[in-house]
Amino acid sequence: MVMDHPTIHKPTSFPVAPNLGDWATSRENFDWSSIEGEIDFLPDGRLNVAYEAIDRHVAKGNGAKVAMHWEGKNGEKESYTYDDMRRQTNKFSNVLEGLGVENGERVFTFMERLPEIYFTFFGTLKAGCVIGPLFSAFGPDPVKDRMEASGATVLVTQPELRNKIADILPLLPDLKHIIVVNKGGRSSAPLAEGDLSFEELMAAASDADASLDTTRDSYSVMHFTSGTTGKPKGAVHRHNSVIQQYATGKWALDLHPDDIYWCTADPGWVTGTSYGMIAPWTNGVTQIIYEGGFSARKWYQILQDYNVTVWYTAPTAIRMLMKSGVELPKTFNTPNLRFMASVGEPLNPEGVIWGQEAFGLPFHDNWWQTETGAIMIANYNSMDIKPGSMGRPIPGIEAGIIDADGNPVPDGENGILAARPGWPSMFQVYWNDQERYDSRFKNGWYLTGDEAVRDSDGYFWFVGRSDDVINTAGHLVGPFEVESALLEHPAVAEAGVIGKPDPIAMEVVKAFVSLKDGYEASDELRRELMGFARKKLAAAVAPREIEIVDSLPKTRSGKIMRRLLKARELGLPEGDTSTLEDD
Numbered sequence: 251m252v253m254d255h256p257t258i259h260k261p262t263s264f265p266v267a268p269n270l271g272d273w274a275t276s277r278e279n280f281d282w283s284s285i286e287g288e289i290d291f292l293p294d295g296r297l298n299v300a301y302e303a304i305d306r307h308v309a310k311g312n313g314a315k316v317a318m319h320w321e322g323k324n325g326e327k328e329s330y331t332y333d334d335m336r337r338q339t340n341k342f343s344n345v346l347e348g349l350g351v352e353n354g355e356r357v358f359t360f361m362e363r364l365p366e367i368y369f370t371f372f373g374t375l376k377a378g379c380v381i382g383p384l385f386s387a388f389g390p391d392p393v394k395d396r397m398e399a400s401g402a403t404v405l406v407t408q409p410e411l412r413n414k415i416a417d418i419l420p421l422l423p424d425l426k427h428i429i430v431v432n433k434g435g436r437s438s439a440p441l442a443e444g445d446l447s448f449e450e451l452m453a454a455a456s457d458a459d460a461s462l463d464t465t466r467d468s469y470s471v472m473h474f475t476s477g478t479t480g481k482p483k484g485a486v487h488r489h490n491s492v493i494q495q496y497a498t499g500k501w502a503l504d505l506h507p508d509d510i511y512w513c514t515a516d517p518g519w520v521t522g523t524s525y526g527m528i529a530p531w532t533n534g535v536t537q538i539i540y541e542g543g544f545s546a547r548k549w550y551q552i553l554q555d556y557n558v559t560v561w562y563t564a565p566t567a568i569r570m571l572m573k574s575g576v577e578l579p580k581t582f583n584t585p586n587l588r589f590m591a592s593v594g595e596p597l598n599p600e601g602v603i604w605g606q607e608a609f610g611l612p613f614h615d616n617w618w619q620t621e622t623g624a625i626m627i628a629n630y631n632s633m634d635i636k637p638g639s640m641g642r643p644i645p646g647i648e649a650g651i652i653d654a655d656g657n658p659v660p661d662g663e664n665g666i667l668a669a670r671p672g673w674p675s676m677f678q679v680y681w682n683d684q685e686r687y688d689s690r691f692k693n694g695w696y697l698t699g700d701e702a703v704r705d706s707d708g709y710f711w712f713v714g715r716s717d718d719v720i721n722t723a724g725h726l727v728g729p730f731e732v733e734s735a736l737l738e739h740p741a742v743a744e745a746g747v748i749g750k751p752d753p754i755a756m757e758v759v760k761a762f763v764s765l766k767d768g769y770e771a772s773d774e775l776r777r778e779l780m781g782f783a784r785k786k787l788a789a790a791v792a793p794r795e796i797e798i799v800d801s802l803p804k805t806r807s808g809k810i811m812r813r814l815l816k817a818r819e820l821g822l823p824e825g826d827t828s829t830l831e832d833d
């Protein structure tokens with residue numbers, strides 16, 4: 251807990267009255283039914299995320315309002331109203347129906363931030379199918395693992411990304427349809443045999459209302475998340491999650507219908523769907539989608555050009571902005587920017603404070619994860635901020651700090667961050683892995699995998715992960731996935747992967763490998779291994795550093811001791827090594 255920064259008191263006046271008032275009062279006697287009254291359930295107890303995000307605004311007479319301003323990486327600009335979104339998503343739902351894709355089947359996207367990913371996402375949900383968005387920077391291995399595990403029957407992608415994974419596509423027996431989006435005719439290559447053209451399918455499809463045959467409990471979104479062991483698991487949500495996604499968009503991001511909102515997260519990760527799609531559109535705002543990557547100047551330009559009022563980003567981006575100086579943002583005009591929030595990694599107190607210097611507004615940190623589906627702990631608009639703290643639980647959420655037996659620990663002491671099960675956006679299963687799902691619950695608590703501490707004012711402070719999962723630039727990387735990729739190289743006998751602290755990305759992936767007999771350590775081999783891993787995985791996931799060692803520390807049962815590798819790397823005490831294999 252770094253409590254050496256003074257509290258930033260909430261403003262005495264706000265340009266727009268905050269949606270959530272006093273923390274304690276708003277939690278008293280809270281009942282989710284109060285917020286459910288703001289959601290438009292469909293007849294016969296049906297509930298559909300896409301209807302809540304899009305169609306209901308049209309039904310209420312707001313169809314002409316712009317839902318999305320899109321800016322492409324080549325400077326293209328497109329805008330879509332809520333009614334455009336309704337028609338496009340109906341069309342995609344009808345495309346799926348026309349292809350005979352049935353309720354509950356998994357439809358995956360492997361696409362950049364194109365408008366079509368949004369049509370596909372909500373169209374899939376309208377058809378009652380499960381949508382699984384994949385990070386477009388992934389290489390073939392992560393795509394194969396995830397599609398194989400989910401049994402996805404449809405893949406919606408774009409030409410250059412399809413090329414990148416061409417070799418693994420024939421290895422997916424469940425995959426029936428590959429739909430290719432050729433945005434603006436960017437690609438002149440013909441479609442591969444058997445592939446379907448997104449544009450042709452959509453042109454031929456009816457925009458008549460979709461069946462919306464889903465209830466609260468129907469599965470909706472599947473995001474893969476990494477653990478310490480084994481391959482990533484598909485955490486599956488249900489349509490009911492929309493209740494908390496709507497509520498937290500309103501409370502923690504303080505969204506009001508007149509807002510112009512920009513979420514910088516990629517739809518391949520949960521922030522990009524819960525807060526880059528569902529929360530903003532259920533709250534009826536206008537959203538900015540920028541296809542391109544990070545550039546400090548371009549990002550400030552977007553804030554200025556689109557008159558952004560609410561901005562949700564991440565600590566690595568904030569640290570990169572900080573690097574380019576506090577003067578640069580002041581050369582842009584962002585008079586209506588009124589709320590800034592951050593998620594995904596610990597936000598250093600300096601980042602919170604830098605926001606104030608650069609924009610006159612602090613960044614509001616909040617905490618949640620793939621499994622929680624929506625924000626659980628937040629610094630919201632009408633709260634005093636303690637820089638370095640993740641904030642306090644939102645109404646309806648009970649968070650706690652517990653010990654290994656599931657018993658609460660006193661305030662001020664480190665423990666496992668836990669939440670009482672039953673929040674509306676709680677994940678329902680890890681796809682085909684009940685054992686792993688069950689292992690996340692103990693003594694009436696859901697175990698988050700994070701360690702934290704609560705202070706006497708009820709603020710939560712992040713301490714670290716309680717497992718070996720690496721958080722690099724806000725992306726969770728499972729060491730096992732990286733080790734498996736390295737082991738496929740003929741020279742590698744053993745691999746152990748850790749997160750190495752980094753001033754910008756928080757952690758970078760570092761791998762230790764030992765070689766098979768007959769291979770000699772050399773700089774050339776090290777570089778070859780780096781290239782090999784990058785091609786299979788993705789630059790964001792592949793090791794930034796590889797060290798070739800004679801042997802790796804292992805337990806007597808042969809498990810590589812990553813914690814020991816990390817302690818050695820950091821020059822820290824090695825802790826309990828009694829189970830270490832004798833060499």
Ligand code: PRX
Pocket residue numbers: 475519520521592593594595596597615616617618619620621640698699700712715721724725726
């Ligand atoms: O370790 C925590 C970290 O990111 C994890 C969740 O990652 P993921 O499932 O990919 O979900 C991303 C959407 C938030 C958490 O278990 N994390 C998230 N927010 C914070 C954080 N660590 C510190 N401070 C945060 N505010």
